Amino acid sequence: MGKNRYPKIVVDLKKLRHNIDRALVKCQDQGIEIAGVIKGCSGLPECARQFALAGCRFIASSRLEQLEAVRNYGVQTELMMIRIPMLSEASEVVRLADISLNSDMEVLKALDYHARLRDKTHKVILMADLGDLREGFWSKEELLSAALYVERDLHNLRLAGVGTNLGCYGAIAATPEKLNELVARAELIEAEIGRELEFISGGATSSYLRVLEGNMPRRINLLRIGEGILLARDSQELWGYDMSDMYQDAFTLQAEVIEVRDKPSHPVGEIMFDAFGNRPEYQDRGIRRRALIAIGKVDYGFPDQLIPRDKDLKILGASSDHTILDVQDCGRNYKTGDIIEFDLWYAPLVYATSSPNVDVVYI
Numbered sequence: 082m083g084k085n086r087y088p089k090i091v092v093d094l095k096k097l098r099h100n101i102d103r104a105l106v107k108c109q110d111q112g113i114e115i116a117g118v119i120k121g122c123s124g125l126p127e128c129a130r131q132f133a134l135a136g137c138r139f140i141a142s143s144r145l146e147q148l149e150a151v152r153n154y155g156v157q158t159e160l161m162m163i164r165i166p167m168l169s170e171a172s173e174v175v176r177l178a179d180i181s182l183n184s185d186m187e188v189l190k191a192l193d194y195h196a197r198l199r200d201k202t203h204k205v206i207l208m209a210d211l212g213d214l215r216e217g218f219w220s221k222e223e224l225l226s227a228a229l230y231v232e233r234d235l236h237n238l239r240l241a242g243v244g245t246n247l248g249c250y251g252a253i254a255a256t257p258e259k260l261n262e263l264v265a266r267a268e269l270i271e272a273e274i275g276r277e278l279e280f281i282s283g284g285a286t287s288s289y290l291r292v293l294e295g296n297m298p299r300r301i302n303l304l305r306i307g308e309g310i311l312l313a314r315d316s317q318e319l320w321g322y323d324m325s326d327m328y329q330d331a332f333t334l335q336a337e338v339i340e341v342r343d344k345p346s347h348p349v350g351e352i353m354f355d356a357f358g359n360r361p362e363y364q365d366r367g368i369r370r371r372a373l374i375a376i377g378k379v380d381y382g383f384p385d386q387l388i389p390r391d392k393d394l395k396i397l398g399a400s401s402d403h404t405i406l407d408v409q410d411c412g413r414n415y416k417t418g419d420i421i422e423f424d425l426w427y428a429p430l431v432y433a434t435s436s437p438n439v440d441v442v443y444i
């Protein structure tokens with residue numbers, strides 16, 4: 082491939098580092114450490130290195146492959162596996178991760194077994210499901226008995242704490258009440274085992290909002306933050322928080338124009354199904370100037386989650402490998418070979434950074 086190939090993601094490392102530093106300062110003020118979650122940029126090791134240099138307590142991902150790449154890149158920070166492990170990957174989890182989130186007894190036993198084989202102690206955080214209905218022990222009794230079992234019988238595991246995840250599936254808000262429930266469950270365990278847990282991990286970006294509002298329960302001391310640092314977009318655009326002290330444009334998607342033409346805005350002929358089996362509807366706005374760029378749904382997933390930097394430019398739609406833009410109202414006279422830039426929501430960032438067709442460059 083040529084050197085200057087498109088499409089590409091441009092990562093501004095200074096902006097990323099600024100975002101990490103801001104989150105760290107705000108959390109430190111409230112006695113909270115951060116696990117920097119890198120799955121949002123598909124584990125780019127250079128991004129992970131920024132989290133490590135800034136002083137995050139852990140580098141975290143849902144994918145072992147990403148943790149392995151980070152380790153091979155020379156990052157020394159402890160690694161956290163945040164998707165509860167598959168039974169089949171227990172041995173690799175112990176090999177690659179220093180700590181993992183867990184909610185299954187069989188997996189915990191397997192982790193203990195493989196930790197013993199490797200002569201290691203593997204740290205675990207037990208997850209409590211507080212209503213979001215993804216991973217986690219459901220009742221506090223179940224969580225407590227799992228904790229006691231790890232503490233007393235699984236000698237190659239270290240019960241490092243408890244955690245929860247909110248907002249990812251059930252879209253449940255990380256309210257102070259929910260997080261106090263987590264603290265209560267932690268304290269129940271502490272009373273039984275006779276020691277303090279090292280970590281009470283109160284969630285992800287959706288819990289970082291409690292830090293911004295200053296109403297985080299005092300004993301929450303670890304957050305696992307990805308989106309809120311990489312993009313800091315959801316907190317601002319969806320939840321209305323002022324995130325102007327962070328950059329929303331640390332990542333830029335660039336794509337190249339491959340055709341510019343005046344064409345009708347309504348397809349001509351009998352409308353059937355598009356490339357993805359949908360039967361679309363089109364608005365007839367007469368003849369408009371359109372630009373095609375060489376990037377498609379395969380590379381970013383959802384065209385409506387790209388944000389053109391040129392505010393006069395509209396995304397009309399996309400197929401697998403093409404994106405169609407209305408450039409009629411743009412001040413700039415686009416032509417073939419021009420580069421068009423986009424800001425991103427979370428999903429396109431994940432897709433684009435994991436697409437083999439999209440180059441990643443750092444500035």
Ligand SMILES: *Cc1c(COP(=O)(O)O)cnc(C)c1O
Nearest residue numbers: 118163246285286305306307308
């Ligand atoms: C993805 C994930 C996170 C980070 O989520 P963000 O919204 O990107 O901050 C934290 N914890 C778990 C368990 C996750 O799966």
